[in-house]
Amino acid sequence: MATTLGMTAPAFAADDFSGRDRLRAHSQEFRKRVEKVSEGVYAAIGYSASNVTLIQAEGGSIIVDTSANPVDAKAIVEAFGDRMTHPVHAIIYTHNHPDHTGGATVFAGGDKPRIYSHKLLVTAKPDIGRGRRDGGDAFGIALPDDQFVNAGTQLEYGRVTPHTREGFLPPTQTFDGEEESLTIAGVPMQLILTxxxxxxxxxxWLPDRKVLIAGDVFLKTFPNIAPLRGLPTRPVEKWIASLDKLIALNADFIVPGHMGTISGADEAKDALTSYRDGIKFVYDKTMEGISKGKTPDELVQEINLPAELRQHPYLQEYYGTVAWAVRGIYSQNAGWFDGNPTHIFPLTDKERAAKLVAMAGGPAKMMEHAQASLSDGEFQWAAEQADYVIALEPQNGAAMMIKIRALRELGGRQMNATARNYYLTVAQSLENGAQDSRSK
Ligand SMILES: [Zn+2]
Incomplete structure (x- = not known):
């Protein structure tokens, strides 16, 4: 076991806000604009939570993804202007997430477009998650503007225009194989299950224009393989195979599901290859660690991308992290048990807290330690100590205040948007709860 007792270095230097600053800089990816991808292909970026692509066709238009709701969709139609002509022959959904499917009625207008998707979309559950514990929210919907930076894959997730889905149109044409070749209004294309x-x-895939409209298989961030928001781990091996398929196309242009487009054959190949290699590295190392009997905690410490991938602009941990991917892949393949028999039937949080607090000399003594940890910049340890006291004394307002401060310090330094948003919304919700209970 690599675990050692004793002091560990604080995760952050107390004055280090470089992670937050990098996250802020990444918001540039979501600024509003229409990018010309290639001849007759335009992507609207930053008008909604996700990108919408316009393909100009014979005597009309084809739309790929439809934004989060009719309000955003109208803004995008306006931004496309006379580049988008009617009739809209077809709308294609890349996947079922509400931010990609909520504005179809607006793009359809008075036309009767065919609506394409994979057959799996018809039964796919909306991917909103089940993890809102303690008011935590990975997208930061409830955060005040001065605390919010971005939502990881978008500038705002439902903060201005909620993902109502009221503009959803059900698919009229589905395919259920690995891929489908078709020509819509003179535009040859392949729909590839990824x-x-x-x-x-x-x-x-538009073979004659060498344009790949990828959906959420490629984003300009380390992927969110195992999200905080209470979802099953994403299918990692399939994800790697999907990227292999896309690399083989030799695209000249890529439109990701979110963020700016990529142009140039070398850039496109490098983007997809690095993305595949990054995911595959974490997957292979985790599986190797499982076979050697390592625990998830050990693997989180050990697995780091090799330097070249670690520095790659599209593998920065703005949305997903390597650590959560390791934990997700571990539990996906080896279950919840880390192999240490002590953990087969562990003490409850409350039992452990009672014993540790007693060892520390009682709640007041533990609070002194927690306060000192806060001052020393050991925010994680401060939060853990506060949790021990709160487990015994849920109404201990001073312990709650230490926890809230620790969460704000941790969240405030995060480069990962979903972690930042989760820390800060829980802090806000606990603070509101503490005020509510004081005013009673
Ligand atoms: Zn998306």
Missing amino acids: PSEADENVSV
Whole structure:
């Protein structure tokens, strides 16, 4: 076991806000604009939670993904302007996430477009998650503007225009194989099943323009393989295989599901290859660690991307992290048990807290330690100590205040948007709860 007792270095230097600053800089990816991808292909970025692609076709248009709701969709139609002509012959959904499917009625207008998707979309569950414990929210919907930076894959997730899905139109044409070749209004294309963030994800390939409209199989961030928001781990092996399929296309242009487009054959190949290599590295190392009997905690410490991938602009941990991917892949393949027999039937949190607090000399003594940890910049340890006291004394307001401060310090330094948002919304919710209980 690599675990050692004793002091560990604080995760952050107390004055180090470089992670937050890098996250802020990444918001540039979500600024509003229409990018010309290639001849007759335009991507609207930053008008909604996800990208919408316009393909100009014979006597009309084809739309790939439809934004989060009719309000955003109207803004995008306006931004496309006369580049988008009617009739809209077809709408293609890359996957079922509400931010990609909520504005179809607006793009359809008075036309009767065919609506394409993979057959899996029809039964796919909306991917909103089940993990709102203690008011925590990975997208930061409830955060005040001065605390919010971005939502990881988008500038705002439902903060201005909620993901109502009221503009959803059900698919009229589905396919259920690995891929489908078709020509819509003179535009030849392939719809390729590329499970990744979503099992039903479809990438749209325009072979004569060498444009790949990828959906959420490629984003300009380390992927969110095992999200905080209470979802099953994404299908990692399939995700790697999906990227292999896309690399083989030799695209000249990529439109990701979120963030700016990529242009140039070398850039496109490098983007997809590095993404595949990054995911595969973490997967292989985790599986190797499982076979050697290592625990998830040990693997989180040991597994780091090799330097070249670690520095790659599209593998920065703005949305997913390597650590959560390791934990997700571990539990996906080896279950919840880390192999240490002490952990077969562990003490409850409350039992452990009672014993540790007693060893520390009682709640007041533990609080002194927690306060000192806060001052020393050991925010994680401060939060853990506060948790021990709160487990015994849920109404201990001073312990709650230490926890809230620790969460704010941790969240405030995060480069990962979903961790930042989760820390800060829980802090806000606990603070509101503490105020509510004081005013009673
Ligand atoms: Zn998406």
